């Protein structure tokens with residue numbers, strides 16, 4: 670976990686709404702995306718979510734692990750949330766616990782990257798048209814290994 674490209678990296682810190690759950694990311698995020706899938710809409714109560722993939726093994730819950738529960742939808746990643754306040758903090762590959770994506774809204778500060786793509790645009794809400802931001806759009810999932818919802 671040394672410096673990346675000769676630059677120092679400050680760990681990313683985040684947590685849930687009530688502050689009971691805190692997490693830490695020790696390496697730069699690998700990528701981020703906008704997800705317009707129905708699951709993201711339901712779990713966030715919004716039109717889309719922003720999720721970022723962490724480097725394998727770089728994510729850890731540092732406080733409140735006892736508050737974290739996960740919902741595992743069929744065919745999807747495990748969606749972890751704080752049982753005290755309901756915030757969705759991260760999602761985990763069901764086949765490998767070391768592969769975790771975080772919810773960008775839970776970070777305390779700047780994630781250091783920006784969402785680079787829209788996925789599941791076929792389900793975008795009519796009241797929230799896709800922005801003309803020039804980013805690539807995928808009607809369904811971006812690709813294998815990408816966090817789903």
Ligand SMILES: [Zn+2]
Nearest residue numbers: 685687751754
């Ligand atoms: Zn909480």
Ligand SMILES: [Zn+2]
Nearest residue numbers: 704706709818
């Ligand atoms: Zn989604």
